[in-house]
Amino acid sequence: MMIASAAAPAEKADESGWEVLGKLLTFLLLIVLSTLYFAVVIRQLWAWFIVPAFHMAPLSLVTAAGIDTLVSVLRPPPESATEKDEDLGDLLKRGLKRVATYPTICLLTGWAIHLFA
16 A cells, blocks of 8 residues: 555656646747747738838748847846746746737738728
């Protein structure tokens, strides 16, 4: 009986480790996907407004991702990134919500303005 109960906490620790690894991989995937999504939005907004107004070349996806990375470095981190009492799951949910809503609102707003330009 003692051996079985000693093994149970080790299994629980393994599950916890796998859970943390899964959240970390989800976080890394979210970074890549959000960078790509922001790059698509930047590229489209550039094509709608900058190319015709200033006769500049369209952006490639890689260049748009570079611009997104540069802007991310220059702006301050969001408020939630400094809070220490949230767990990783809550931060992932908040980050996913921000990544899904902010660029979509920007793209829809740009589309509406582009219709009247």
